[in-house]
Amino acid sequence: MKSRHVDIAIVGAGIVGLACAYYLALSKRAPKVAIIDPLPPMSLTSAASGENYRNWWPHPVMTAFTDFSTDLMEAISNESDNWLHMTRRGYALATRQADPDDLLRQLHEGYGADGAGKIRTHRKGSTSSYQPATSADWQSAPDGVDVIQDRDILERCFPSFDRDVATVLHIRRAGDISGQQLGSFMLERIRANDGTVIRGRVVEVSRAQNFKLAVADGNDRTSVTADVVVNAAGPSIGNIAELLGESLPVVNVFQQKIAFEDVHGVIGRQMPFSIDLDGQKIDWTAEERAVLAGDPASRWLTEAMPGSIHCRPEGGDRGKWIKVGWAFNTTPSVPAADLPLDPNFPEIVLRGASRLNPGLKAYYDRLPSRLSHYGGYYTMTRENWPLIGPMKMDGAYVAGALSGFGTMAACATGALCARWVYGEALPEFARSLSLARYDDKPLMQSLLAGGNKGVL
Ligand SMILES: Cc1cc2nc3c(=O)[nH]c(=O)nc-3n(C[C@H](O)[C@H](O)[C@H](O)COP(=O)(O)OP(=O)(O)OC[C@H]3O[C@@H](n4cnc5c(N)ncnc54)[C@H](O)[C@@H]3O)c2cc1C
Numbered sequence: 116m117k118s119r120h121v122d123i124a125i126v127g128a129g130i131v132g133l134a135c136a137y138y139l140a141l142s143k144r145a146p147k148v149a150i151i152d153p154l155p156p157m158s159l160t161s162a163a164s165g166e167n168y169r170n171w172w173p174h175p176v177m178t179a180f181t182d183f184s185t186d187l188m189e190a191i192s193n194e195s196d197n198w199l200h201m202t203r204r205g206y207a208l209a210t211r212q213a214d215p216d217d218l219l220r221q222l223h224e225g226y227g228a229d230g231a232g233k234i235r236t237h238r239k240g241s242t243s244s245y246q247p248a249t250s251a252d253w254q255s256a257p258d259g260v261d262v263i264q265d266r267d268i269l270e271r272c273f274p275s276f277d278r279d280v281a282t283v284l285h286i287r288r289a290g291d292i293s294g295q296q297l298g299s300f301m302l303e304r305i306r307a308n309d310g311t312v313i314r315g316r317v318v319e320v321s322r323a324q325n326f327k328l329a330v331a332d333g334n335d336r337t338s339v340t341a342d343v344v345v346n347a348a349g350p351s352i353g354n355i356a357e358l359l360g361e362s363l364p365v366v367n368v369f370q371q372k373i374a375f376e377d378v379h380g381v382i383g384r385q386m387p388f389s390i391d392l393d394g395q396k397i398d399w400t401a402e403e404r405a406v407l408a409g410d411p412a413s414r415w416l417t418e419a420m421p422g423s424i425h426c427r428p429e430g431g432d433r434g435k436w437i438k439v440g441w442a443f444n445t446t447p448s449v450p451a452a453d454l455p456l457d458p459n460f461p462e463i464v465l466r467g468a469s470r471l472n473p474g475l476k477a478y479y480d481r482l483p484s485r486l487s488h489y490g491g492y493y494t495m496t497r498e499n500w501p502l503i504g505p506m507k508m509d510g511a512y513v514a515g516a517l518s519g520f521g522t523m524a525a526c527a528t529g530a531l532c533a534r535w536v537y538g539e540a541l542p543e544f545a546r547s548l549s550l551a552r553y554d555d556k557p558l559m560q561s562l563l564a565g566g567n568k569g570v571l
Contacts, residue, residue: 117337119313121149123536124328124341126317126355128152129161130298131521132347134529135514137301139345140308142533147309149339151330153316157298160349161522163491165372165440167388167427168523169206169289171260173567175227176544177500181520183542184527185288189253191300191526199297203253203290205387207273209471213264213281218392221567222260222284233259237268245285247272248387251432253290261285275382275472276389285387291427294522313337320344320358322508343536345512350450350492352502352515361507364496364553365516366447371460371490372440374429376483381474382437388427390571391471395420398466398476416463423571424467426475436485439468442493442519442570450492461488493518498559499568503528504535504549512536513550519571 123139125132128150140148150156168185172178192201210218223230237243245261245268263269263283269276273283302312315332326344330337346355356363397416399407407413424441428434441464448455457463461482469475495518496502502516514532517524531548534541552558562568 117335118340119149119337120340121311122146122341123148123343123345124326124339125150125345125347126152126328127347127349127351128154128156128312129159129347129349129521130157130164130294130525131161131349131514131517131528132345133157133298133301133305134525135345135347135532136305136310136529138529138533139536140305140310142537144537145308148305149311149313149341150305151313151315151317151328151339153314153332156302156312157295160491160494161294161298163372163489164294164522165425165438165519166291166294166522167206167289168292169286171206171208171222171286171289172225172569173221173565174562174569175225176547177569178225178227179542179544180501180527180548181523182288183530184524187526187530188292188297188523191297192253195300198300200293201253201290202251202292203256203288204248204251204385205256206286206289207387207389208284208286208392209273209276209280209389210282210392211277211279212393215282218282218284219262222262226260234262235259236262237265239265239267241265243268245272247385248285249385251290256290257287259287261287273386273389275386275474277471277473280471289388291388292522297522297525313339317348317355317358320355322359322510326510343510343512345514345532345536346506347514349515350494352494352513356506356513359506359508359511363502363513363516365494365502367450367492367494368444368447369455369490370440370442370444370493370519371456371464371488372438373461373464373482373486373488374436374438375478375486376435377428377437378435378483379474379477380435381472381477382426382428384428384432384434386428388425389471390423390425391468392422393470394422395467395470397463398469420467424464424471425571426468426472439464441467454490456488456490461486493570495570498562499570500552500562501528501548502550503531504545504551506550520569
């Protein structure tokens with residue numbers, strides 16, 4: 116058996132493990148860091164990400180957390196000549212409600228004390244200064260939120276939207292990045308700072324003077340000793356916690372997406388990431404509806420479905436592809452290597468997305484052959500907040516439960532994890548994102564009572 120000693124062992128080479136390694140390895144303390152994974156870096160959940168980012172959340176802690184992450188991504192973009200392909204066309208949240216009071220209340224709550232100053236309303240007759248997202252450049256994009264209720268602006272700037280849409284909230288500090296590019300940037304820097312990737316699965320962890328990790332790669336075994344262990348194993352953070360004799364309050368929920376070539380050019384290339392906030396019943400023909408309703412296994416497809424179906428152009432202004440997703444599954448499952456992709460999902464998500472963008476009906480029953488259908492697990496706590504910080508065992512840390520926001524929050528997660536490990540000053544919101552929040556009963560009660568948990 117081979118043996119290695121490092122200062123810090125990070126379990127998992129997804130975007131979260133890489134971000135932790137990056138911020139740990141780049142510290143002045145110059146620790147020896149190793150990332151352990153049986154798979155190539157960035158190839159599991161991180162490869163399935165929609166790669167969108169936003170600072171729109173129902174709670175100011177999550178707003179502050181993702182703002183912090185966006186600051187860090189912007190710093191990397193500046194340093195690397197935008198190696199991570201960061202854009203900022205925003206999120207367009209559409210609803211048919213003309214007076215979406217609850218939504219506006221949540222918007223104010225999410226942006227906290229300085230929220231009101233960030234929100235601009237555009238109604239018919241108001242002197243409007245609305246700037247559409249014509250440019251993808253994040254540096255010139257506005258901040259804050261535009262609440263658009265002027266029909267002329269809606270029809271001019273969101274021409275593909277359903278005419279019944281009465282309000283669009285355009286979140287401006289939002290867009291997309293290339294997660295793979297961000298991962299490759301970090302990996303290069305980690306290696307330049309003497310960091311290594313060890314191929315293999317952590318199958319055992321014991322603790323005497325320091326941690327001892329048994330790493331299996333086929334018949335090969337490596338024993339890795341380390342002073343610090345970071346559990347960044349994505350859907351397997353619960354399993355790694357078990358190896359440490361602990362348990363984490365997380366479940367895994369499978370979610371799917373499709374991407375296809377928009378050969379009819381339905382979705383304008385300058386459209387923001389667009390979300391239909393309203394629930395719906397999927398647009399089946401009477402005949403299809405009768406068949407689906409007649410089978411107990413498919414009846415749910417004829418019943419009320421939740422909102423939050425989303426769609427955006429993929430591949431830049433000259434590209435043709437679009438990405439469509441709908442995280443309607445809420446049933447936890449045990450992650451399987453063979454992903455449980457539902458062959459009916461592409462048609463389901465297409466029908467759902469056609470409610471906001473009716474032009475997509477052109478693809479009913481004839482989705483282009485150039486289509487990719489993929490998925491992965493949202494590893495989540497009940498309140499949909501991440502777990503970043505110390506575990507019970509001294510020297511062990513967790514960086515996970517990043518649900519559907521791990522790409523956008525990876526930088527903040529890595530930076531917070533490094534500060535926890537080094538005992539450095541943490542931002543005010545950091546404790547609430549660690550396991551310590553479960554001791555704060557009023558916070559937990561309010562989080563679990565809230566209907567909107569920011570799942571997208
Ligand atoms: C369909 C979908 C769409 C999404 N869209 C977005 C989006 O638009 N924006 C966004 O910000 N986020 C999005 N996400 C979420 C984001 O992709 C995840 O939160 C993020 O990728 C999680 O990264 P990770 O590093 O924690 O996990 P992973 O990428 O899963 O990495 C974990 C790694 O740990 C390794 N591992 C597991 N067990 C062991 C072990 N025993 N020993 C060693 N290694 C181990 C695995 O092999 C894996 O490589 C989406 C997710 C899905 C599924």
